[in-house]
Amino acid sequence: MKLEPELRDRFMAETAADDRPAAQVMRELMRDYIDRRQKARDYDDFLRRKVEIGRRQWDAGLHVSNEEAEAEAAARRAELLRRIGEADA
Incomplete structure (x- = not known):
């Protein structure tokens, strides 16, 4: 590995000031870098799979419009509020 002097x-x-061997710190830095890169790749793979699932669902007609989703959520909220009101009575 080539480094600027x-x-x-x-x-x-800095490693001497921390009373730690430079090689130990380098190993930790390398492991941290590898771990961060693996997590980034794992997330990219997860996201790619989610997009593929969404596209297949779209192609199969298994989707609703934003308006439909909002209306369904509003109906659920209203029902929950009604139940809460009944429970309090």
């Missing part, structure tokens, strides 16, 4: 010197100074 100034970057290497500053890194070595």
Whole structure:
């Protein structure tokens, strides 16, 4: 791995100030980088699958308009509020 001398010197100074071996810190940084990249790939895969499912549902006609979804949600809210009102009575 090639590093600029100034970057290497500053890194070595900081690890020495923390009384930690530079190699240990580098391993931690590498593991953290690998973990972040894996999580990003996993999320991208998850999102891709969700989009594919949505597209298949759309193609199969298994969708509702925004207006229909809002109307259904409003009806559910009204029903829940009615039940709460009955329970309080």
